[in-house]
Amino acid sequence: MTNSEIAKLLSSVASAYAIIDDKKHRFQILAYQKASDAIEHESKELKELYKERRLEELPGIGSSIKSHLEELFTTGKVAHFDQVLDKIPSPVFTLLDVPGFGPKKAYKLVTEFNLKNPETVIKDLVEIANKNKIATLQGFGEKSQSDILQSFKEYGLGKTKTARMVLPYANDLATKIIDYLYASKDVKAASTLGSLRRKKSTVGDIDIAAASKNPKAVLDHFASYPHTDRVIEKGTRTASIITSSNKQIDLMVEDPEGFGALLQHFTGSKEHNVRLREIALSKGYSLSDYGIKKKSDPNSKIKLFKTEEELYKFLGMQWIPPEMRENAGEIELALKNNLPRLIELKDIKGDFHLHSSYPVEPSHDMGINTMDDMIKKALSLNYKYLGFSEHNPSISKHTEQQTASVLEKRNKYITQLREKYKNIIHIFSLMETDILPNGNLALKDKSLKFLDATIVSVHSSFNMNRNDMTKRVLKGLSHPKAKILAHPTGRLINKRPGYELNWDEIFDFCAKNNKAIEINSWPQRLDLPDSLVRLATQKAVKLFINTDSHASTQMDLMEYGVSVARRGWATKDDILNSFEYNTLKSWFEK
DNA sequence: GCCGTTTTCGGCCCGACTGTTTTCAGTCG
Numbered sequence: 001m002t003n004s005e006i007a008k009l010l011s012s013v014a015s016a017y018a019i020i021d022d023k024k025h026r027f028q029i030l031a032y033q034k035a036s037d038a039i040e041h042e043s044k045e046l047k048e049l050y051k052e053r054r055l056e057e058l059p060g061i062g063s064s065i066k067s068h069l070e071e072l073f074t075t076g077k078v079a080h081f082d083q084v085l086d087k088i089p090s091p092v093f094t095l096l097d098v099p100g101f102g103p104k105k106a107y108k109l110v111t112e113f114n115l116k117n118p119e120t121v122i123k124d125l126v127e128i129a130n131k132n133k134i135a136t137l138q139g140f141g142e143k144s145q146s147d148i149l150q151s152f153k154e155y156g157l158g159k160t161k162t163a164r165m166v167l168p169y170a171n172d173l174a175t176k177i178i179d180y181l182y183a184s185k186d187v188k189a190a191s192t193l194g195s196l197r198r199k200k201s202t203v204g205d206i207d208i209a210a211a212s213k214n215p216k217a218v219l220d221h222f223a224s225y226p227h228t229d230r231v232i233e234k235g236t237r238t239a240s241i242i243t244s245s246n247k248q249i250d251l252m253v254e255d256p257e258g259f260g261a262l263l264q265h266f267t268g269s270k271e272h273n274v275r276l277r278e279i280a281l282s283k284g285y286s287l288s289d290y291g292i293k294k295k296s297d298p299n300s301k302i303k304l305f306k307t308e309e310e311l312y313k314f315l316g317m318q319w320i321p322p323e324m325r326e327n328a329g330e331i332e333l334a335l336k337n338n339l340p341r342l343i344e345l346k347d348i349k350g351d352f353h354l355h356s357s358y359p360v361e362p363s364h365d366m367g368i369n370t371m372d373d374m375i376k377k378a379l380s381l382n383y384k385y386l387g388f389s390e391h392n393p394s395i396s397k398h399t400e401q402q403t404a405s406v407l408e409k410r411n412k413y414i415t416q417l418r419e420k421y422k423n424i425i426h427i428f429s430l431m432e433t434d435i436l437p438n439g440n441l442a443l444k445d446k447s448l449k450f451l452d453a454t455i456v457s458v459h460s461s462f463n464m465n466r467n468d469m470t471k472r473v474l475k476g477l478s479h480p481k482a483k484i485l486a487h488p489t490g491r492l493i494n495k496r497p498g499y500e501l502n503w504d505e506i507f508d509f510c511a512k513n514n515k516a517i518e519i520n521s522w523p524q525r526l527d528l529p530d531s532l533v534r535l536a537t538q539k540a541v542k543l544f545i546n547t548d549s550h551a552s553t554q555m556d557l558m559e560y561g562v563s564v565a566r567r568g569w570a571t572k573d574d575i576l577n578s579f580e581y582n583t584l585k586s587w588f589e590k
Numbered sequence: 591g592c593c594g595t596t597t598t599c600g601g602c603c604c605g606a607c608t609g610t611t612t613t614c615a616g617t618c619g
Contacts, residue, residue, distance in 0.1 A: 025591095026602090027591060027592080027601090027602065028591050029591095030591080030592090030602070031591035031592055031602090032591075034591090034592080035591085035592085059592090059593095060591090060592070060593095061592085062591065062592045062593075063591090063592090064591055064592085065591070065592085099617095099618095100617070100618090101617085102616060102617050102618085103616090103617095104615075104616060104617090105616070105617080138610095139609090139610065139611090139615080139616090140609085140610080141609065141610060143608085143609060143610085144608085144609060144610080147608090147609090194619085205619095207619090233606095233607060233608070234607095235606065235607055235608085236606090236607095237606070237607090238606065238607075240607095250619090252606090265604090265605095265619095266619080268619085270603095270619075273603075273604095274603065276603095277603045277604080278603085280603095281603085282595080282596085286603080286604080287603080287604085288603080288604050288605065289604075289605070289606095290604095290605090
């Protein structure tokens with residue numbers, strides 16, 4: 001079972017308890033939901049943790065849930081869960097995946113209409129609603145009936161609670177909305193919130209905060225955003241719209257005096273906030289999105305915060321960069337004034353994964369801009385160096401000798417460019433070389449000698465098992481010219497999960513043998529993923545942040561790779577392309 | 591059911607919004 005399947009199981013148990021008796025089971029519900037969240041967000045496979053006897057290290061998993069999980073891994077089921085879940089008709093759990101449905105509503109409808117089939121429950125309810133039979137139920141009405149139909153319609157379109165967009169797409173959309181908000185004179189400040197502000201690789205809804213003395217005007221302005229399909233809700237403080245591209249945007253408005261607390265609260269993560277509230281409580285304060293109150297006196301005046309910095313300081317800690325707010329140890333470090341200084345975009349001095357249009361007759365796609373164009377773009381980004389890394393010439397269409405002469409010619413051209421840009425920018429001659437299924441590189445030594453070094457990567461036979469793939473990659477990386485492993489998991493977000501590798505082995509090998517791992521900034525890749533960046537830096541593995549650009553304009557994507565690095569707590573010391581040229585040059589030569 | 595720099599017992603984050611209600615329940619983040 002995968003982590004998300006197990007998380008869903010625990011969440012189902014919580015829902016079942018909520019239906020059976022939400023007063024009596026109030027705290028079990030909280031506990032199961034908390035355990036479910038922890039598992040959902042855990043980057044290591046739960047089964048691995050179980051084998052290592054480390055299940056109780058997860059927050060929210062104590063002796064009881066731990067023993068249930070052990071039963072799950074040994075027998076494939078849990079008697080206690082079955083006993084609880086059996087009390088609830090199974091169609092209820094189908095409905096829980098639909099936005100707007102919680103345990104109570106789902107249970108009420110399923111039992112009221114005696115629905116039996118989890119496969120057809122949505123279709124059945126649509127028919128029932130079309131006969132106007134939901135609106136007449138106690139606690140329901142015309143509006144809730146049509147809301148239910150709307151939810152089913154969107155669910156059918158694939159807008160589940162878990163459908164997510166890639167970070168750069170979400171960021172572009174949010175930027176447009178924020179620009180639109182600033183067109184209102186009532187908006188004093190606006191910022192992204194939530195997973196978007198924390199720069200997660202994928203984002204569900206887009207959440208935005210605005211500071212204003214006149215929330216009504218701002219909410220009205222927002223609700224009339226030109227590309228709006230419909231307004232979901234609009235209150236005195238928040239509003240939600242669905243754009244014509246079928247994305248949900250939530251806006252919260254707050255007085256500038258309290259904007260810091262709002263920003264902090266809605267940036268999350270939930271886990272970070274829960275931990276922060278625990279800290280506040282231990283100091284006798286109650287923390288909300290409005291600010292901080294004395295716990296002992298609920299009527300005391302609330303303390304407002306204009307900025308997040310003031311709020312964190314009030315709680316006795318450093319301001320924490322949004323990318324770190326996952327309750328992964330950052331709060332403890334901030335309390336000790338000991339947060340790492342994360343890598344920033346301005347620290348980046350070059351890009352090493354650039355596909356120019358130079359004709360090497362590759363097996364994969366070429367770039368569309370010349371080396372010269374890409375150098376000019378690099379200069380506009382204030383880079384001090386860069387590396388060209390087209391795909392290797394196709395091995396099926398060239399003899400070894402032909403390949404070598406293509407590279408020799410390319411090398412001469414790069415030498416001319418070096419002369420042209422002498423004292424302006426340093427140019428490395430690299431290539432992106434395939435690691436073949438047997439672990440050999442697609443380029444032989446007689447070609448590789450024309451390169452300063454090579455990036456290596458997997459572009460074929462993705463279905464190998466973890467052991468074989470690990471051997472393949474390690475063999476490819478062990479060539480002296482192979483210095484960087486590019487887009488290391490091979491994932492394409494929302495398309496394919498990527499192959500499996502033994503990361504402990506890969507990272508140990510890299511740290512020992514002076515090899516680097518790439519953080520690829522391409523929107524669908526963002527690969528190495530953040531959780532593995534954290535593991536790599538803990539093992540002192542050096543990293544590059546590259547764009548994998550096939551056009552000079554794509555070199556602007558660097559910021560997204562930097563986001564991934566920051567979420568993995570990487571500092572300047574971890575990122576080789578933030579180093580001075582001479583240090584970097586000697587690293588390549590080691 | 592989980593958890594511990596005031597606790598191994600007795601707490602458990604906080605609030606907005608909507609719809610169906612005359613004061614609240616359900617859902618969401």
